Amino acid sequence: MISAIISWSMRNRFIVIIATIGLTIFGWFSMQDTPIDAIPDLSENQVIVYTEWMGRSPQIMEDQVTFPLVTNLQGMPKVKDVRAASMFGMSFIYVIFEDNVDIYWARTRVMERLNSAQRSLPEGVTPTLGPDGTGVGHIFWYTLDAPGYDLGELRALQDWYVKFALQNVPGVSEVASYGGFQKQYQVTIDPNKINYYKLTLMDVLNTIKNNNNDVGGRVFEMNGTGYIVRGLGYVKNISDIENMTIATRNTIPVRVKDIGTVQMGGDARLGIIEENGNGEVVGGIVVMRYGENADAVINRVKEKMKEVEKGLPKGVKFKVAYDRSDLIEAAINSLKNTMIEEIILVCIVIIIFLFHFSSSLVVMINIPISILLSFIAIKYFGITSNIMSLSGIAIAIGVIVDDGIVMVENAYRHLTEEGGDDHA
Incomplete structure (x- = not known):
């Protein structure tokens, strides 16, 4: 089988070259479109239903809110499990769908069931859906650096100005406020x-x-x-x-x-937010929408923050508390450096042992082409470019290099033995 493929490729070199160039270009565009993140998203494909009924005990929440909702949400198509938790004044229900289910189709199905379940809830109690994000969607944290301002003023500024402005950024599901006094x-x-x-x-x-x-x-x-x-x-x-x-x-x-x-x-608070032991702060958490490009969303948020900062009161400015783009860029740079180091090492090894530049070129070309072709599969399997996937590519480069060196050295040896060194 392999011999037949090699023979056909040798007879149809033009077709092979055109196909390789086309797939390489396709792989380049796939790499550009692949979402970039620092860590893989291993969270469940879930929809969260949140219900608030302040002042009620966990037992009342369980009996009058959680139980009626859970019984109505069970039996939906493509649902693996329905989990629930009741606490003082709040109820959380997690509807776990199968992994191949579109998240927005799932949210629509849950919303349809909630409309019918509303009749079995106490008057004035309305369940709501959680943001269309995942457990690793917290991509950016910021605080408001404002010496001389009290926490109530900063929280009002965050809730009524900053939050609404940042929520308009494409790819942002929610901006959750924290700290201060409402x-x-x-x-x-x-x-x-x-x-x-x-x-x-x-x-x-x-x-x-x-x-x-x-x-x-x-x-x-x-x-x-x-x-x-x-x-x-x-x-x-x-x-x-x-x-x-x-x-x-x-x-x-x-x-x-x-x-x-x-x-x-x-308002009553269940805790405080403190930064580096310097006292309480007010800020927000940017939650990325499901399936978005984390690096692109963070860059858009930063651009929007520059515009929002112009409208802040005098002395108030943003201070970054957590920025995942630093880790994302470090992972990408690690892959680039690994690829460059291995290409250089391959060139040195082949040139030292074979003293043949064209043989080195064959192995070097295989590395970027293989990486770009792998991004085609990464994109269409719905995998993000993260530390795990990029590390896998970096490890696979070593296998590509080893195979290339063995094949090139073997071909070169046979050509030399047959007296074809001039044609190698």
Whole structure:
């Protein structure tokens, strides 16, 4: 079989050369299109369903949220397993699909089931899908370096400006904020006063909720001009809440400040984020979308950060906490250096032992062609260029070199014995 292939190749040299050039060019473009990452993604092909119902115990979350959702999500096509975890005020469900299932097809199937499962959940509880990323999708971490600013201001800046800007970068699935305080208006009720006025907590809650709202009206025409009538009622400061009227007792309005106090505070936190022992920081985690090129996404995020930084308050700037592109570039440079070193070593070995440049050229050409052809398979098998795959290529280069040296030396020896040294 091998002899027949060699004989056919010798008789059709032009076809072999054209096919080799074509496959090499195809391999070059495949290498350019192959996603680059530092580490292989070995995570499950999963869709995460997250449900929040604050203040409820894990047992209530399990009985009223997790169990109804799990029973509805079971039985979907191409699902391997459904796992769940319930904790205080939160429920997580992991729907594991088969490896060959498209992630967006899987998310669509899960969303269809959630629409029907909504009827079995408590009122006001809405499950949501997690980001379309994987366990290794955290490709970039940053913090806001801002001396003199408090953590509440920085968290508001991160949540309402930086986060939305970076989420528009192509390939970014989510920008998760961390650290600082999430600002909120906190109303502390005096139980003695609320009993004195014969009110309930729901009266206070509904009053604040109904008064924090804009309402629209109809168009009022006067002198040929139409005026849009609307009511502006969004809360802008603490005094707006304090002066809200809950009820009327003996023609005297009972306001929120009459039964308690209002202050600006931070939401409850389960932990803090500290950087190098220098105190708390505020920042974000950039999560890459499934199947994207990590190196290209990181570069686009960095370009976007330069634009966003121009709009930050004076003294605030970005500080990189983790950048996977450094590891990605190190892995790529390692492969390049290995290939160059082996080509040089092959040239030296063959030239020393054979003193024949054309024989060295045959082996040298095999190395880049074999690498480029391997990228065709890497691309169409859905494998990223990472440390593991590039290391495999680097190891395989040694096999290619060994085979090439043996074959060239053997061919050269036979030609020399037959007196064909001039034609070698």
